Amino acid sequence: MAISVSEPDPGTNQPLVLMFGGTFDPVHNGHLRSALELTQVLPVRAVHLIPCQIPPHRDQPGASAEQRLAMLQLAVKNEPLLQADDRELKRPGPSWSVDTLSSLRQQYGAEQPLAMVLGWDAFMGLPDWSRNEELLDLAHLIVLTRPGQMSDASEALCGLLENHELKPGEQLNAVPFGRILRLSLPSAMQVSATYIRRLLGQQASARYLLPDAVIEFIRSHRLYQ
Numbered sequence: 001m002a003i004s005v006s007e008p009d010p011g012t013n014q015p016l017v018l019m020f021g022g023t024f025d026p027v028h029n030g031h032l033r034s035a036l037e038l039t040q041v042l043p044v045r046a047v048h049l050i051p052c053q054i055p056p057h058r059d060q061p062g063a064s065a066e067q068r069l070a071m072l073q074l075a076v077k078n079e080p081l082l083q084a085d086d087r088e089l090k091r092p093g094p095s096w097s098v099d100t101l102s103s104l105r106q107q108y109g110a111e112q113p114l115a116m117v118l119g120w121d122a123f124m125g126l127p128d129w130s131r132n133e134e135l136l137d138l139a140h141l142i143v144l145t146r147p148g149q150m151s152d153a154s155e156a157l158c159g160l161l162e163n164h165e166l167k168p169g170e171q172l173n174a175v176p177f178g179r180i181l182r183l184s185l186p187s188a189m190q191v192s193a194t195y196i197r198r199l200l201g202q203q204a205s206a207r208y209l210l211p212d213a214v215i216e217f218i219r220s221h222r223l224y225q
């Protein structure tokens with residue numbers, strides 16, 4: 001994986017805009033609690049939760065794109081900083097994150113500190129992502145770590161961390177892009193959508209792992225049976 005060489009100009013210390021992408025099949029409290037806690041531990045003006053259209057990298061989801069978006073909209077209702085964002089659903093073809101970050105960069109301008117949030121598992125796959133060498137020229141990366149989940153990073157990722165990891169005392173929003181922050185949030189959860197789909201497939205309750213409104217949507221649309 002090539003290392004980004006651009007050095008961002010000092011920014012204006014504006015609060016961050018976060019992109020939190022996912023398949024969200026379905027969205028769950030691991031995603032939601034993380035998104036909310038990010039707004040509590042960092043200066044954040046908006047979190048864009050963005051369901052992908054055609055996952056470039058995995059089996060097709062059990063719920064349609066429209067259903068995954070609808071569940072996300074129900075989940076973030078009444079949380080003003082969390083936005084269900086349908087920009088990847090409006091774009092034909094695979095949802096490459098680099099295109100989504102370009103679109104956010106265009107929307108907010110060159111000076112805006114922008115960060116892509118991803119779990120450690122997703123970060124492990126970064127060397128295979130489309131045009132991955134452009135990502136850190138567009139945004140910061142916030143990598144969420146969970147106890148017990150950390151596998152070793154490849155040589156390419158170790159190199160990337162060495163060159164881009166935020167130094168102690170540095171603020172992520174002091175520059176618009178180009179840094180990596182590893183973060184362990186206070187209530188990191190083990191829950192996954194795979195586990196929820198498995199429970200629902202066995203007619204077992206998934207209550208308290210995702211919002212009741214999302215459970216009701218799943219029930220009324222007979223998803224994941």
Ligand SMILES: Nc1ncnc2c1ncn2[C@@H]1O[C@H](COP(=O)(O)OP(=O)(O)OP(=O)(O)O)[C@@H](O)[C@H]1O
Pocket residue numbers: 021022023024025029030031034117118119120121122123144188189190191192193194195
């Ligand atoms: N419990 C969790 N806490 C924090 N982040 C999570 C959690 N589960 C997934 N993520 C992260 O959220 C993003 C979207 O994940 P995704 O929609 O694939 O959910 P998932 O639970 O990992 O789904 P699946 O089990 O179907 O792979 C990814 O960056 C992933 O690493």
Ligand SMILES: O=C(O)c1ccc[n+]([C@@H]2O[C@H](COP(=O)([O-])O)[C@@H](O)[C@H]2O)c1
Pocket residue numbers: 020021022023024050052055056057058095096097098118122125128129130
């Ligand atoms: O752009 C890519 O090549 C790419 C490859 C794999 C994953 N992603 C994005 O990473 C995010 C998390 O993916 P997932 O599989 O955990 O839902 C989601 O927004 C995907 O679109 C992006």
